[in-house]
Amino acid sequence: MRVQLLSEAQGEGFVPPSSGDFELPPIFGENALTTKPIFLLFLSVILISAFFILASRKAAVVPSKLQFAGESVYGFVRNGLARDVIGHEFLRFVPYLFTLFTFILVNNVFGIVPLLQFPTMSRISFPYILALSVYLVFHYVGIRKQGAFKYFKEIMFMPGVPKAAYILITPLEILTFFVVRPLTLALRLFANMFAGHLLLLVFILGGEHLLQGVIGLKLISPFAFGIGIVLTFFEFMVQCLQAYIFTLLAALYIAGALADEH
């Protein structure tokens, strides 16, 4: 009986969403360079450039709505992130942090934009490259500011610790600074986008599948769609938050590399 039920359930043919749903075929041609995430990436660059060019072109003392919107985003990154975290040298990092923030934000929000509906950052290569750029920037900044020897010495040997303790904690400092930090930076962004997209797929594809079932199931499907809609708003929050956290941590790492004592 149980086996029969199982086979009937399988006969219904609901295919649960899986990681396979993230491996999209090329839109044209036979190579991996024409997949949807790549196009979304280019689209995001075009959208961001167009938005900020338009917003800043006719800059006036009394700003238009567009200029106001553009300046709010810029001001948020400049004052809320760069200045508060990095301190007096913040100005030269604003372009980098601003690019990071808007780029990640737009690519994340693509996850809930109708028709696009795919967060680019749910493919892990993109967060890896972004984290790599942060990694190079903050180590470069630290080495330039303090000199390579002093920089590495301060990472490895914290002052005011008994000598014997260095055996225990120096490997941890090295691992944290050179492996764990960039890796968690990339994985946090990736995993949030991946899980969020999967969650939406479960409820919306599930709702659609219930709609094709018997009448009892049809009545349940609006709840699945309802939860799907609620989760879409939740996802929007997560997408903004992850863009913010990525940029914030990048700023914190830069600030840490600039500071004399870590």
Add this chain to the structure above:
Amino acid sequence: MPKSEENAMWSIFGYLLSGLLFWGGFGYGLDKWLDKNYFTLIGLLVGISGAIYLVWLRFGRE
């Protein structure tokens, strides 16, 4: 969440993870090498204590 707390939270997470990975991995290597089975556990405990010590050094000393 204030920025300093965000920083502390992720730094602590990073230290704990590195502690477990490094000394746990070291113990695991010893186990494989000497054909024993208790070094992994010792390594994990040493790693987590080291990480907590490091967290205290960095955030608890003020």
